Structures are given as structure tokens and as C-alpha cells.
Amino acid sequence: MGGDGGGANRTVRRVDCWQKARTLTREIYETTRRGAFARDFGLSGQIQRAAVSIMSNIAEGFERGGRGEFHQFLSTAKASCAELRSQLLYVAFDVGYIEGQEFHVLLQHAEEVARIIGGLRVSVAKQRKSS
Numbered sequence: 001m002g003g004d005g006g007g008a009n010r011t012v013r014r015v016d017c018w019q020k021a022r023t024l025t026r027e028i029y030e031t032t033r034r035g036a037f038a039r040d041f042g043l044s045g046q047i048q049r050a051a052v053s054i055m056s057n058i059a060e061g062f063e064r065g066g067r068g069e070f071h072q073f074l075s076t077a078k079a080s081c082a083e084l085r086s087q088l089l090y091v092a093f094d095v096g097y098i099e100g101q102e103f104h105v106l107l108q109h110a111e112e113v114a115r116i117i118g119g120l121r122v123s124v125a126k127q128r129k130s131s
Contacts, residue, residue, distance in 0.1 A: 015062060017116040021055035021077070024109050028088065031106065037097040047088045053080040054113065067128045074121045081114040 028051040031037065032044035054077045061073025089110060093103045 015058065015120075017077075017113065017120055018055055018058045018062070020109075020113045020116055021051075021058055024084075024106075024113050025051040025055055027106060027109060028084070031088070031092075031098060031102065035097070037092065040097070043087065043091065043097075047084060047092070050080050050084040050087060053077070054084065054117075058117070067124050071121055071124045071128065074117055074124065078114055078117045078121065081110055081117065085110045085114075 025048075028047060032047055037044055057073045057077035057080065061070040061077070064070060064073065085107065088098075089103055089107045092098050093100075098106070
């Protein structure tokens with residue numbers, strides 16, 4: 001983790017799930033800034049916050065230094081992924097803010113981020129038990 005003496009190579013920018021979450025966040029901002037979506041300040045703002053929460057929780061947990069805290073922050077990040085999928089990929093699709101192709105691409109990206117976070121959570125949990 002960030003505070004465990006891992007040196008300069010142990011930065012959150014090198015964590016794959018953070019990189020994927022960053023890309024997803026950029027895609028979310030691009031999507032929510034267009035058309036009718038941009039005028040729905042409530043939904044677009046909530047979706048943007050959920051996306052930012054994913055990458056922020058990964059980073060904060062990473063920097064805390066302890067495996068237990070990292071695991072907890074990863075759990076929160078994964079929950080934010082679920083929130084994002086529910087709001088963006090279903091509410092936004094259902095009300096016509098995004099079309100089918102874009103819906104499927106974003107859903108796939110959000111599911112990929114959730115899978116990577118889930119895998120990292122399992123790995124961190126195993127490390128916690130063995131230490």
C-alpha cells in the first residue's frame with residue numbers, strides 16, 4: 001500500500017483498477033455533459049459523484065497503508081460501481097439520455113472496473129489473513 005514503505009513505484013497511478021476507474025470517470029463526464037443529460041443536474045451530478053467516488057476510494061484506501069483499511073475502501077469503491085451502474089446505465093438509459101450502443105459500452109466498462117476491484121479485494125483479504 002502507499003504507506004508501507006513500497007517506495008516510489010508504489011503509487012496509486014500504478015494500480016490497474018484505479019486507472020480503469022479514472023478512464024470510466026472521464027467517460028462518465030463526457031456522457032453527462034451532452035444533450036438532455038447535461039440539463040438534468042440532479043442525475044448527472046449524482047452519476048459524476050459516484051464515478052469520482054470509485055477512483056477516490058481506491059486511492060484513499062491505497063494511501064492509508066493498512067490492508068484492512070484498503071479492503072474497506074475497496075468495498076466502498078465497489079458499492080459506488082453498483083450505484084453508477086444503477087443510475088447511469090439503467091435510469092439514464094430508461095429515460096433516453098443514452099442510446100443502446102453507448103449504454104452497453106459504459107455498462108461493460110463499469111462491470112470491468114467492478115470485477116477488477118472485486119479481485120483486488122479478494123487478494124487484499126488473503127494478504128490480511130496471512131499476515
